Amino acid sequence: MHVLKTLLLTGTLFAATAHAQPHPIADAQGRTADGQYPMDYKAGPVEAQLKKVDQRLKRGAYKPDWAALKAYETPDWFRDAKFGIFIHWGPYSVPAFANEWYTRNMYAQGNSAFRHHVETWGPQNQFGYKDFIPMFTAEKFDANAWIDLFQRAGARYVIPVAEHCDGFAMYDSAMTEWKATTMGPKRDTTGELATAARAKGMHFGLSSHRAEHWWWFNDGRKYDSDVNDPKYAGLYGPAAPMRLNGDDAKGWPDGNHLENWFPPNKEFLDDWLARTTELVDKYRPEMVYLDWWSAAPAFEPNMRKFAAYYYSDGRAKGYAPTIAYKGEQFIEGSALFDIERGKLDALRLEPWQTDTSVSIKSWGYVDGDSYRTAKSLIGDLIDVVAKNGNLLLNVGPKADGTLPEEAKTVLLGMGVWLTVNGEAIYGSRPWTYFGEGPTVTVTGEKKETPNKVWTAQDIRFTTNKGKLYAMGFVRPADGKVFIRTLYKDTPYLNRAPTSIELVETGKAVAWRQTDKGLEIDLPPLDSDMPYVLRLSL
Structure with a gap:
C-alpha cells in the first residue's frame, strides 16, 4: 500500500471513530448502544504502555517515518542462521480438527468445523471456544526438551506465536486476563521457551496475529452463540463485521484490497500497539513476525510507531531486531519480507524468509494431518538459501505439550543432513x-x-x-x-x-x-x- 493512499484511507475511514470504553451488552451485530464494539480493553495498562511508546519515540534512535526506518539493516545473526522453527500452539490444539482456523470456523454455519463441533461438543451457545481453555493443560510441556529437539534438527532460531487470531495470549500480558499464565497451562510458556532457547545459544523471536482478532469471531454474532454473551467479550470481542458494507456473505475480499475491510477503531488499534510493544519489553525478541491483516490501511501509523520503538529498543539494549512481514505493511528496505508457504524463482538481493510447516494441512496440531519428508524440506532449504533466504519451519504441538512423532522424525532427519552438510548452509551467502x-x-x-x-x-x-x-x-x-x-x-x-x-x-x-x-x-x-x-x- 502506498503511504499516501494509506494516509488518505485511514484519515477517511475512521476519522469519526471515538475512543470510548466498551459497554457490556452488544446487539446481534456486535455493536453496543453507542455503536462501539465490546472488546478486551484495559485502559490503565494500555494507556501506560502507549505513554512509554511516546517517550521512546521522542528520544529513540529511530523515528516513526519511512525515511528513517529505511536505515534498518537485516542483522547478521539472521543472515547466518538460515533455518528457524515456528510454533503454532494454543487452545485450538484441543479440538485438533481440520486446522488452526477451527477457532473461527466452528462458529461459521455451513462449515465442516461447525458441523463437527455441534456433533462432538454440542451447540455453540452451550459449548464455545472458551470451554476448550480449561482442557488446554499442557501438562507434558518441557521447554528444554523442545529446544533440544530443535537444535538437533539444526535450527538456529525459534519463533513461537505469542497470540494467535483467537485472542488467547500465550504469554504473561498485562492487557488481558485471557492468557496462558492465568488459564489453561497457568504457565508463561513463552517465557520458558525464551529462557531455554537463550540458554542453548538459540536466537528467540515472537509472532503476533492479534490484528485479525478484530473480526475473527464475527460469525458467532449471526445466531445464538456464546460470542454474544457479554461475560466473554474479553475473549471474543470485538467480533466486528469484515466488510465495509457489513455483508460478509460475499466471501473474503481480495487480499490486495484490504481497504474494503471494515476498519478497526482507535481503541483496538491502541490495544494492538500496546500489546505488540509489550512483547518487546517483556521478552526482547530478536524477531517479531506480524501476520497478514496488519497490512490493512488502518494499521499504517501504528506500524511505523512499532518499528521505530522496536528498532530503537534494540539499539539501546544491544540486540539486533528484525520484523518479518508478508503483506504491504512496510516499504522496501525497512523490514524483512516473508512469503507464507511459497518461494521465489530467482535470487533476491535483500534477505528474505519463507515460512512453511512440517505438517501439510494445518499450522496447529490436528488429528490425521499429513507430513512433509526430511528430504523435501532439505530441498526447500537448499533452494531458499541459494536465493538469499531463510526457512522458518513450523511445528504444531499437541494440547498436552508433546510434539507429534511424525514431526520429530522429520526434524531429526533434517538434523542428520545438516550436521554433515551445514557448511554450505550456515553463514553462507x-x-x-x-x-x-x-x-x-x-x-x-x-x-x-x-x-x-x-x-x-x-x-x-x-x-x-x-x-x-x-x-x-x-x-x-x-x-x-x-x-x-x-x-x-x-x-x-x-x-x-x-x-x-x-x-x-x-x-x-x-x-x-x-x-x-x-x-x-x-x-x-x-x-x-x-x-x-x-x-x-
Missing part, C-alpha cells in the same frame, strides 16, 4: 548465480508444492569462507553430475577450480571442466538425500 536446472519454482504466497520432485539436473550454489558449494537435489543414477554454469572460462568464476570434494565423505572426486560445463563423478553412496560439493578455487 548467495553466489552470483543461484543455480540451474529445469524445475521451475513458482513465485508467490501459498504456491509451494509439498514434497516437491526435483531432477538430477537441478543444482543450487552458495559461497562460504572462500569456497563455492554446488548442491544437487537428486543423485544421478550413473553418478555423472554435469553443471552447465561452470563451463571453462565461465564469466561467473574469476578463478578456475583446483579441487572438488564431496562434503559427506570429505574425499576428492574426479572432475573435468570443458567448454560445455563441469563434469563430476560421484562415488556410489547408499543415500537418496541431496548431496553437496565443495569447490576450492
Whole structure:
C-alpha cells in the first residue's frame, strides 16, 4: 500500500471513530448502544504502555517515518542462521480438527468445523471456544526438551506465536486476563521457551496475529452463540463485521484490497500497539513476525510507531531486531519480507524468509494431518538459501505439550543432513548465480508444492569462507553430475577450480571442466538425500 493512499484511507475511514470504553451488552451485530464494539480493553495498562511508546519515540534512535526506518539493516545473526522453527500452539490444539482456523470456523454455519463441533461438543451457545481453555493443560510441556529437539534438527532460531487470531495470549500480558499464565497451562510458556532457547545459544523471536482478532469471531454474532454473551467479550470481542458494507456473505475480499475491510477503531488499534510493544519489553525478541491483516490501511501509523520503538529498543539494549512481514505493511528496505508457504524463482538481493510447516494441512496440531519428508524440506532449504533466504519451519504441538512423532522424525532427519552438510548452509551467502536446472519454482504466497520432485539436473550454489558449494537435489543414477554454469572460462568464476570434494565423505572426486560445463563423478553412496560439493578455487 502506498503511504499516501494509506494516509488518505485511514484519515477517511475512521476519522469519526471515538475512543470510548466498551459497554457490556452488544446487539446481534456486535455493536453496543453507542455503536462501539465490546472488546478486551484495559485502559490503565494500555494507556501506560502507549505513554512509554511516546517517550521512546521522542528520544529513540529511530523515528516513526519511512525515511528513517529505511536505515534498518537485516542483522547478521539472521543472515547466518538460515533455518528457524515456528510454533503454532494454543487452545485450538484441543479440538485438533481440520486446522488452526477451527477457532473461527466452528462458529461459521455451513462449515465442516461447525458441523463437527455441534456433533462432538454440542451447540455453540452451550459449548464455545472458551470451554476448550480449561482442557488446554499442557501438562507434558518441557521447554528444554523442545529446544533440544530443535537444535538437533539444526535450527538456529525459534519463533513461537505469542497470540494467535483467537485472542488467547500465550504469554504473561498485562492487557488481558485471557492468557496462558492465568488459564489453561497457568504457565508463561513463552517465557520458558525464551529462557531455554537463550540458554542453548538459540536466537528467540515472537509472532503476533492479534490484528485479525478484530473480526475473527464475527460469525458467532449471526445466531445464538456464546460470542454474544457479554461475560466473554474479553475473549471474543470485538467480533466486528469484515466488510465495509457489513455483508460478509460475499466471501473474503481480495487480499490486495484490504481497504474494503471494515476498519478497526482507535481503541483496538491502541490495544494492538500496546500489546505488540509489550512483547518487546517483556521478552526482547530478536524477531517479531506480524501476520497478514496488519497490512490493512488502518494499521499504517501504528506500524511505523512499532518499528521505530522496536528498532530503537534494540539499539539501546544491544540486540539486533528484525520484523518479518508478508503483506504491504512496510516499504522496501525497512523490514524483512516473508512469503507464507511459497518461494521465489530467482535470487533476491535483500534477505528474505519463507515460512512453511512440517505438517501439510494445518499450522496447529490436528488429528490425521499429513507430513512433509526430511528430504523435501532439505530441498526447500537448499533452494531458499541459494536465493538469499531463510526457512522458518513450523511445528504444531499437541494440547498436552508433546510434539507429534511424525514431526520429530522429520526434524531429526533434517538434523542428520545438516550436521554433515551445514557448511554450505550456515553463514553462507548467495553466489552470483543461484543455480540451474529445469524445475521451475513458482513465485508467490501459498504456491509451494509439498514434497516437491526435483531432477538430477537441478543444482543450487552458495559461497562460504572462500569456497563455492554446488548442491544437487537428486543423485544421478550413473553418478555423472554435469553443471552447465561452470563451463571453462565461465564469466561467473574469476578463478578456475583446483579441487572438488564431496562434503559427506570429505574425499576428492574426479572432475573435468570443458567448454560445455563441469563434469563430476560421484562415488556410489547408499543415500537418496541431496548431496553437496565443495569447490576450492
